[in-house]
Amino acid sequence: MGSFCMLTRTRCVLRQVLLGPYTAMERTYSLDVSARLLRTEGFVDGRWISAASTFPVSDPATGEELAKVADCGPTEAKLAVDAAYKAFYIWKRYTAKERSALLRKWFDLMTLHKEDLAKLITFESGKPMRESLGEIGYSAAFVEWFSEEARRMYGDIVPSPAKDRKILLLKQPVGVASIITPWNFPSAMITRKVGAALAAGCTVVVKPAEDTPLSALALAELSAEAGIPAGVFNVVPCSREKTPSVGEVLCTDPLVQKVSFTGSTATGKILLKHAAGTVKRVSMELGGNAPFIVFDSADVDKAVAGAMNSKFRNSGQTCVCANRFLVQSGIYDRFTEKLGQAMDAELRLGHGSEPTTTQGPLINVNAAKKVMHQISDAVSQGAKVLRGGKRLEGSFMQPTLLADVTTDMLCTQEETFGPLVPVIRFNTEEEALAIANACHMGLAGYFFSQDISQIWRVAEALEVGMVGVNEGLLSTVESCFGGVKQSGLGSEGSKYGIKEYLDIKYMCFGGLTP
Template sequence: MGEISPAIDSKLKHPELFRNQAYVNGKWIEAKSGKRFDIIDPGTNEKFASCPDMAAEDVDDAVKAAHEAFLAYRTFTPRTRADLLAKFDALIREHKDDLATILVFETGKPLAEAYGEIEYATSFTRWFAGEAERIQGTTFPAAMPGRRIFTIKQPLGVCAALVPWNFPIAMVLRKASAALAAGCTMVAKPSPETPLSALTLAYLAEKAGYPKGVFNVLPTTLANTPSLSEALCRHPTVKKVSFTGSTRVGKILSAHCASTLKKLTLELGGNCPFVVFDDANLDQACDALMALKFRHAGQACVTANRVYVQKGVYDEFAALLAAKTQEIRVGHGMDKSTTMGPVTVPTGLDKVAAQVEDAKKHGGVVVTGGNRITSLNNGYFFEPTIIANATQKMKIASEETFGPLLALFPFDTEEEAVKLANDTSMGLASYCFTKNVDRIWRMFENLEAGMIGLNSGNSSAAESPFGGIKESGFGKESGKDVAINEYLITKTGTLTLEGQY
């Protein structure tokens, strides 16, 4: 096993929660190659732990274990599955302090945001504990006499979860909670940057009483991620893949899954528009935008990327937003005064810096920020940045940023705003702020996205279907009925009766 840095070890109340081996078939194991990789704290650019570098050769054992477990787990009653999820949920909440600490060291997000992610994540365990007992078939009146038609719902089988680094606990639990509630088993592949939080979840799932093989975790490096993911996608025993990540990778995985016609859920890129009209409550819009844009340093798929502001309030809104942005305190996530941490990967710094330079070349004005921060512990820090006078020629208009940078685009009419907002191949989320109820309905119907925030910057909730359209993917996670159905098959029975009565 790899060593744990004193920097994090001293902050854990229950050090046994820190797990740095892969979890397969109820056992903590190393990769067949024996190789391990380092986990880096983005707030200091220093190693604080290591994990086994699982590869494609390790996939088959995990899938076989999950399948053997499925043969028994699928027979568990809905009440039993609900009780297991409830115990899992209780253990996660009980150990939220240590989970939050691990999250900060893995992702760089401030401690308060780490607690927020855990609260959000456990909303899925709680929600799907209830959904487990509400999986129902149906009956249909038949057109032919003497015939009865009915359906039952059954779990798919072994499922694979490919999760990103920006919300590693929430994304694991949003997928795993639905799968486990449905009666499926799971093999999770966390991001190379954030394997430890997923492994802690595996430990707590074991303590909750899940049988061996029901929930498995395969950490791996960025170098081995493509081949390991392909092995999961092509494995004939894996019946469903759920992926959260970029559109580019989503298309590759979709091709891999096509060979076995797997069920697939894809939650992909965002590039989300945020539209502010003249009649909006500017304080309400600004507060929503601040939380939406600078949470986790702008590293969320649903974050606002392009901010369209009607010209009548453009200058006022820009000034209000700049004043609030300048109050952000950048620092290490464990510092309680920090309100924005580093980006999680160093390439994120390069992308934000390139978009700032491109915007300036095309006439953009840096209202605040615009620079890397080199004075904070060698971490991956960038100033929260606002670009004014943005145009469609800039990279920020067409590229998802995934960093603490937003651009303000002026517009004149509602028709123009809709056209600009929809001018993207993505369609995950859109946001609109206005006090005109007629316009609210028009924008809801005309904006091309799977989720629309209407005077709201938060579209994510366990009870709300989550997913996009266009090149932002397909399928839904969370919400009533739709999410758990992603892990079920519908089997139709047709019975012909003899005789009449």
């Protein structure tokens, strides 16, 4: 066990910044969590393992180092795959009821330790504490949901065309699953995948994002405390430098039968190529560039509230957050004015542990530079800055509202992953749909309208996997989550999520006496 695991506190310093009049003061922020949940080593075959080297995990709000974590490489990844493969032949023999009970215990432990788990998210990703608590509730809910779905993996008895045969369709776990997750939801993106995999009878090897491994390791500790057998849930943290080699092992090893990835489309394409060599099952939840359309018939106040919820959650760092705002000419000025007022009234920048903070830092300085590049590009082509527009200390970005945006600007062509609202004016429904669908991504889309006919037309016409109608927040464990076009393959959550980890076996029982 690494020496840092025995510590319960680490002290960080941040020059606090607030939206509105700029203020600065020295503050000290402390990560104070249970020692047993602050893990810094890999978790393989039920044991904590070290690696030849470590990599730092830092608080993005302060730049201060939180921990040094084992930098697992291909050797540790292979050990984890082998452990998962061995455990699979034990875990798949557990009854659905037994797997359900263990997942429920894991859910109970996550709920019991929600404060500590939320603190880990806030300090390693920068997310405001109230959002981190929300993520832990969401994360635990996937474990609860799939603990229940474990007992509903029904097969089929199909009427046979022959009198001396019976046709049975059996559902069986695919085997070892590699789970590769992002930093923006470091707990929920794990449980949405792992909950389904374990419920189905699969075993997993998780590679968390290099920015946020502490959340994954805490989940591993709680899974062991819940009684989930050794080797069923493995975690191999690694640095950015070792990510390609570890990812290659997890996507090419012949003992792995399934790869589930959430992240960028560019990385997803690389992993798909790796997985193709051994024809693995894959699930891909990739990038988005969500349109947010406000029609003249919309309730403007509700549209503004929806925009605030959709855009500024996690400082705009979600794959389903609104990225391109299309507002019809009749209400364009009223919408932008009210949205600017809401931004002034509701958004406060600061360290995520501060109770008044609604906007934490972006994950790193490069993320902030990307947002600034999009702003500069838009302004150079005639966009007007109505709010914000500046990068502050470190990776803090002012929430920014741009008017007079056109489709030629980078902020409408690229996924931003930051607190930027570019507003495009349109005149007709057909024009809005043409702009919204002129994109190779198709994850989520939103629109606001009180015209029933228009609601049905637009919902069916939007080329996305998820549609929010008069609603800016649409994620829930009960519904499927996934996109079309280059936004991914497969669905997560809902009753369909577990199907991604199951094979259907046809059994023909012949020679029966008619």
